[in-house]
Amino acid sequence: MSTNAEIPTLDGDGTIPAYVAAPDGEARGAIIVQQEIFGVDAGIRKKADEWAAKGYLAVAPDTFWRQQPGIELSPYVESEMQAALGHMMQHDFDLGIRDIEAVIHWIRREKHVAKVGFVGFCMGGKIAYMAATRTDVDASVGYYGVMIDQMLGEKHAIARPLMLHIPTADHFVDAAAQKAIHDGLDDHPRVTLHDYEGLDHGFAAEIGARRDEAGANLADGRTEAFFAEHVG
Template sequence: MGSMVQITAKDGGTFEAYVARPRGGSGPALVLIQEIFGVNHLMRYQADCFAAKGFTVVVPDLFWRQEPGIMLTDQSEADWQRAFELFQGFDVDKGVDDIAQTVAYARGESSTGKVGAIGWCLGGRLAFLTAARTDIDASVSYYGVMLDEHLGEAGNISGKVLVHVAAKDDFVPPEAQAKIKDGLSGNPQVDLHIYEGCNHAFARPGGGNFVQDAALKADERTLAFLNETIA
């Protein structure tokens, strides 16, 4: 079980973040970036799992400007509707600013002085922007939405980036995927993997699109990537 901390926003105010620590007390730091469901039970479970692997994990509440403490699921129509409302009202630029503040906090807690980020869905988009706009050492994007809109920032990436793309993603159409592949293929900072036959959220445990083999492969690549870049 983790604990809650307060982080100061760049433009004033504070927001909460869930923190999970490894048994030894500290490790390389990870910032986990939420889907559209907030810092829910799954995000906290993911944080606890990475802490069990030796990382100090911080999960910021990025919807705090709209409604603090959002904890939705993907199991009801009402939660999906609320999640999309929050997604549509979300300020991406301020969200990246909040992640930058979280990275600064996490760096002070890191046993190696290095910080990585992992994001899923909306968080996958934000993970990519975090790589382009902050001093993060490594960043992982799982089926990030709207990445094709941010390819012009790829040249600003100084750390390493791992991108997981679902070939049959309902939220990232083929033309967008083609742009992403073309835009990132020549970037030495970026390693991109395609998961054939998989839909959006193929790595979300308990989700309708979960594909165990693909999820395990993506997670294995992610862990190896983090051990190479921030451990």
């Protein structure tokens, strides 16, 4: 089973399954680990476990729980890739960000951890941007976020620090979209953008052939320092 906790929704109409990894001793802060389109898979659980080992309470919610809870799909199996894309296309992102808000509330009120960071990958990178514009999360990080160029009209609402990792050879985010992101956010006082020359989408995945070790280590080091400064 990929999840081990249930988090109430804001309106009480259901519970959000999540994988929770707790640190030894008191948490220095909390990190929400937002999945890619493939579910709360082994790679996402590994990321959560690593944050817990660094002293954070880590929570990875199951984004597609309303469609099909508990999915774990592979980007290397075509039928599973298409199923994952289908789940993303059917996902209600506006409702989903309310689920993220519910997770933030649960961490603060039930787990008594005041500072909360958010890190998301792929589709989760888009959600990281949305968390920065629509919630009171303390800091957000997005890896290779998709469709952020289409949401720049919300940038005025970014009140807490946001970091975005942008691989320049991302086959899901073309050069025009990357330019729009830079043009829209380079001068924002609370946004930090990092480009990764020649790297593609998924370069920081924990498992599989998409990972670029040097790029992943560089980005993850920046993320860790960012959360140490803004979350704890």
